[in-house]
Amino acid sequence: MKKISLVVPCYNEEESIPLFYQTVSKVITSMNTPTPTVEPEYIFVDDGSSDHTLDEMKQLHQRYPETVHYRSFSRNFGKESALAAGLQATTGDLVAVMDVDLQDPPELLPKMFALVENDGYDCVGTVQKERRGQSKLRAFLSSSFYRVINWLSDVHIEPNARDYRLMTRQYVDTVLSLPEFNRFSKGIFSWVGFKTTYLAYESQPRAAGTTHWNLRQLFAYSIEGIIDFSDAPLRLATWVGSLSFLLSIVGLIFVIVRALTVGGAVAGWPSLVVIMLLVGGIQLFCLGILGQYISKIYLETKHRPKYIIREEQ
Ligand code: UDP
Numbered sequence: 001m002k003k004i005s006l007v008v009p010c011y012n013e014e015e016s017i018p019l020f021y022q023t024v025s026k027v028i029t030s031m032n033t034p035t036p037t038v039e040p041e042y043i044f045v046d047d048g049s050s051d052h053t054l055d056e057m058k059q060l061h062q063r064y065p066e067t068v069h070y071r072s073f074s075r076n077f078g079k080e081s082a083l084a085a086g087l088q089a090t091t092g093d094l095v096a097v098m099d100v101d102l103q104d105p106p107e108l109l110p111k112m113f114a115l116v117e118n119d120g121y122d123c124v125g126t127v128q129k130e131r132r133g134q135s136k137l138r139a140f141l142s143s144s145f146y147r148v149i150n151w152l153s154d155v156h157i158e159p160n161a162r163d164y165r166l167m168t169r170q171y172v173d174t175v176l177s178l179p180e181f182n183r184f185s186k187g188i189f190s191w192v193g194f195k196t197t198y199l200a201y202e203s204q205p206r207a208a209g210t211t212h213w214n215l216r217q218l219f220a221y222s223i224e225g226i227i228d229f230s231d232a233p234l235r236l237a238t239w240v241g242s243l244s245f246l247l248s249i250v251g252l253i254f255v256i257v258r259a260l261t262v263g264g265a266v267a268g269w270p271s272l273v274v275i276m277l278l279v280g281g282i283q284l285f286c287l288g289i290l291g292q293y294i295s296k297i298y299l300e301t302k303h304r305p306k307y308i309i310r311e312e313q
């Protein structure tokens, strides 16, 4: 009998929680027939919801005090923090992370379980196949993001991987031992290594509620990921700076030689202004990159908690 902890981050998901519990508990029951194999533990994390999400969790906890637990944040800290808080509370031999909106099909659990138990994988992740109803622009942006981050960073980040994954205790403990405040979990999961495989599945529509992501947030999230897992942009700043320095030396020599041979020229104001703007722009651009990293360092050195728990059971 293996204990399996299910970590479920929830932000304004009052409608989805009962549906989620019903669907997943059916799958668990099917895994336990004919022979009992898994014992579930649900860890719901209320990420500072403003609707009745917490009440739904409390109701479930009252009905199943042994198997359903919840942790509720003092405000919205974001999914990464919710995941960290959930993982921290798990006690199972195996741990699964799942979205509450049923976009991560629970029917995959038995297959993932078999891969960990029989084939010796430490982590089974999931990859979403082509997303129906997704705009061309969004698909293009997301594939570009994976191309850029994999080109720039040392860890490989599986394109279109979801957060839905099943992990062993050892794997989870390793992930939790990374103390960083800026948690880009897609990167952290790859960084720790271990034997990992991916299952592909068709994308599912949301069971209820609406998504919390818009294009601007996704873009900000992508930049975060790149900054957290690569220092290539910093090196880019050095290269761009060096290149413009070299070019200006060449230009200087040209000007001096021309002044000595042909004589000085007053013409050329527009080009001068353009060059000044260009160099100024490059400087600001590089300063901006530097600033991104400094702000990350600033946040890390404050040693603030990743989340604050208001109540838990
Ligand atoms: N979520 C969260 N905190 C947030 C935003 C989202 O815990 O600040 C949870 C949300 O309740 C859901 C999961 O993260 O269980 C995925 O969110 P969503 O479905 O909005 O993302 P998508 O599936 O569209 O990528």
Ligand code: MG
Pocket: 099, 101, 103, 206, 211
């Ligand atoms: Mg979703």
